[in-house]
Amino acid sequence: MTRRVTALVLAAGRSSRTAPRHKLLARDASGTPMIARTLAELRRSRVTATVVVLGHRADDIRGAAGADARFVTNPDPDHGLSSSLRAGLAAAMADDPDGVLVCLGDMPLVRAELIDRVLDTWSASRAMACQPTHGTVRGHPVLWSRDLLPRLTTLQGDQGARSLLDAPDVVVATCPGGPACVTDFDTPDRLDAFASMP
Numbered sequence: 220m221t222r223r224v225t226a227l228v229l230a231a232g233r234s235s236r237t238a239p240r241h242k243l244l245a246r247d248a249s250g251t252p253m254i255a256r257t258l259a260e261l262r263r264s265r266v267t268a269t270v271v272v273l274g275h276r277a278d279d280i281r282g283a284a285g286a287d288a289r290f291v292t293n294p295d296p297d298h299g300l301s302s303s304l305r306a307g308l309a310a311a312m313a314d315d316p317d318g319v320l321v322c323l324g325d326m327p328l329v330r331a332e333l334i335d336r337v338l339d340t341w342s343a344s345r346a347m348a349c350q351p352t353h354g355t356v357r358g359h360p361v362l363w364s365r366d367l368l369p370r371l372t373t374l375q376g377d378q379g380a381r382s383l384l385d386a387p388d389v390v391v392a393t394c395p396g397g398p399a400c401v402t403d404f405d406t407p408d409r410l411d412a413f414a415s416m417p
Contacts, residue, residue, distance in 0.1 A: 231274025258286035351396025358400025
């Protein structure tokens with residue numbers, strides 16, 4: 220039986236480190252916005268639905284997305300990553316998925332093949348979560364089983380989910396992710412590099 224996974228893309232941040240440019244609106248050499256590239260790979264993968272959490276520059280990002288996705292708005296994007304997780308999980312759980320794949324909008328090098336590898340590893344292992352790695356570095360996206368979703372909603376501020384991945388009662392499967400799973404584009408230099416990518 221195929222397990223249903225909803226992708227949750229976090230795209231609500233202010234992008235202050237790349238100001239005045241917004242990283243998700245940056246374009247590659249072909250003119251494709253970063254957020255559109257990220258969502259295109261999810262569309263090519265085997266996830267069953269995609270939810271995008273918007274906040275700052277919501278209308279611009281929605282317009283640039285160019286993908287079939289459901290958009291929700293984080294009413295308090297300045298209250299940290301956890302507020303985006305809560306807003307997105309509320310929408311994702313309405314699909315009654317077996318798991319939720321938490322993705323970052325500024326990681327356009329993550330391809331459908333890697334996404335599907337995370338799904339396959341998680342399905343085969345029956346672990347509570349699955350995370351790609353590059354060497355000893357843990358990366359993204361991270362797949363969470365439905366049993367862990369209520370615990371994700373209890374995170375506060377900029378507290379990421381790493382503490383939950385490190386909890387002694389949480390079994391985490393890993394799979395090779397390569398450099399893509401640890402490469403984000405959140406500095407001016409990285410945006411310049413993205414602009415030259417085909």
